[in-house]
Amino acid sequence: MPTIHDLDTPSILIDAARAEANIARAQAHADKNGLKLRPHIKTHKLPYWAKKQVAAGAVGITCQKIGEAEVMADAGLTDIFLPYNILGRAKLERLLALHRRVILSVTADSTETIDGLAATFTDAGHRLTVLVECDTGMGRCGVQTAGEAVGLARQIDTAKGLAFGGLMTYPAAGRAAEAEAWLANASQALAVCGLACERISSGGTPDMWRSSKDSVVTEYRPGTYIYLDRYQVAKGVGTLNDCALTVLATVVSHPTLTRAILDSGSKALSSDTLGLADFGELLGMPDARVTGLSEEHGTVTLGEGASLRIGERVRVVPDHCCVVTNLFDQVHLIDGDKVLETLSVVARGRMG
């Protein structure tokens, strides 16, 4: 069996046992609190993990792009949520084809989106479930008021081939209570109009961990919980020892006592820090931080206790694992130093 010493660098390593433990831990939390989990596959982009997540108890999966959903449907996943406004004939036709082979649901936050869906999905015997996306504080997509949500829900409800499925949001970081109040209010306004919210779907790994039985939310779409990263650790979701994804890198230069250079730059670790200081840290070396990136170089600043030598291999815990998996064509599942399996990141780079 190959080991990580046989791999070229940079490479993505996934500690399989840690990822499995992270899946089990989140599912247990969800089960205990009466929440449904619908994991977001953007983090791993792999049918391998999507199937494990469903086997562990997830009600289905979440994809962000039709191309990702097509890959997952091809691999045998059967219940897919696409929380995105799908617009334009080409994408609507692909969506219709997908609807014919999996249990599909989408979102909308405008009459324009619903008009396009209603014109494409016309079979009253096999309606497409559409949730209304709500801006509960994040300032991205979503209706701004409960009144708007009611208006769109009515438009969905009256379209022959569409079924109103409930509300969806991606809450602002750390403002779950605000999102909760927003959704409760909108849900009541809908109930007054005779429109029941079968699903109220929320996202974000940290919020999922803070949710409880009292929440109006019925399902969560956590993504990062499977691998974790420095951002999740900073948010209190596990420790560095729970992080399943690391980037194996080689020290290629050591120009000064306190500076070493890795063969992993922004094309391997990504420039997305999610607001953290530094671009990553070295596993087992708390005094070694990736303080700068260019495309093919990662600059490590070494503190007092840290030392590296040229040619040495290190493992970097990145800030945001989801954007890292999008940069690599494959990942290696490991157990200690053993490479269990090498998987092609088949849903990577699905733009449309």
Added chain:
Amino acid sequence: MPTIHDLDTPSILIDAARAEANIARAQAHADKNGLKLRPHIKTHKLPYWAKKQVAAGAVGITCQKIGEAEVMADAGLTDIFLPYNILGRAKLERLLALHRRVILSVTADSTETIDGLAATFTDAGHRLTVLVECDTGMGRCGVQTAGEAVGLARQIDTAKGLAFGGLMTYPAAGRAAEAEAWLANASQALAVCGLACERISSGGTPDMWRSSKDSVVTEYRPGTYIYLDRYQVAKGVGTLNDCALTVLATVVSHPTLTRAILDSGSKALSSDTLGLADFGELLGMPDARVTGLSEEHGTVTLGEGASLRIGERVRVVPDHCCVVTNLFDQVHLIDGDKVLETLSVVARGRMG
């Protein structure tokens, strides 16, 4: 012939005439100033453009990864510079194979790197050219002093299968004069020891434009000059009308009067701003800036004069085009609205 209206979004569009004009303009500047151009293919990652650059007068190309160089060699490029410390048996063996089929040169900034090269390249009849990388102020790789440069040059010179090729640097932004002085001093120190610098190689599109006949630099490795981007425009290299690369995107949401959302997030535009404010701007709409990115959403803030409608297609000029091409599997060459050709970004994602 297909048009850009037939393309799915997000997609990369390359205005072919602009890219050709950018190639010609830089080559004319280099010719006039007695400089050799050795374009860095990291910007486009396409043999198509590498061949055009060589046909226009470039002495060869620059790649950053062995995998990129292999793709270019396969496509018929014959003179490749790999300004990187190549370490480890697997990579050294690939480097040796590459040396057997193209005119190859590399860099080193440590005895460890030269030891590895010297142990692998042992044919005195077909020596590998090695330049010494110098840190002239950027604080990335490179020897810190002229004395260190002399020491490494001697080590290269005495290795049977290696030939000392000169000096290489990537200068700190805006500090070309400092780099110039550093290189002149090191070059003199080498001359005193009987080691001639046949090549003194520098990088960076803005510096290339500022170089003149008086420079100690003999060749430049500009990358971005072919496509240009917001960063280059900010540095005075051309205008927005010279930018050949744009990302075609669709407005998928318009939640408030001043906020619209594109289907292009950090997976399409990248989070790498190179220090600029905003993540991109919309072609022909100076009052529309991409002010926020999540993975699959680009938030556009609309100023007074700007308006968008849901479903509308826009073209975004990104901050840093090199990292954008690394995210897409293909690019579309265009002439106005016509799609001339769709090219696979064959050197994309070459990690090792």
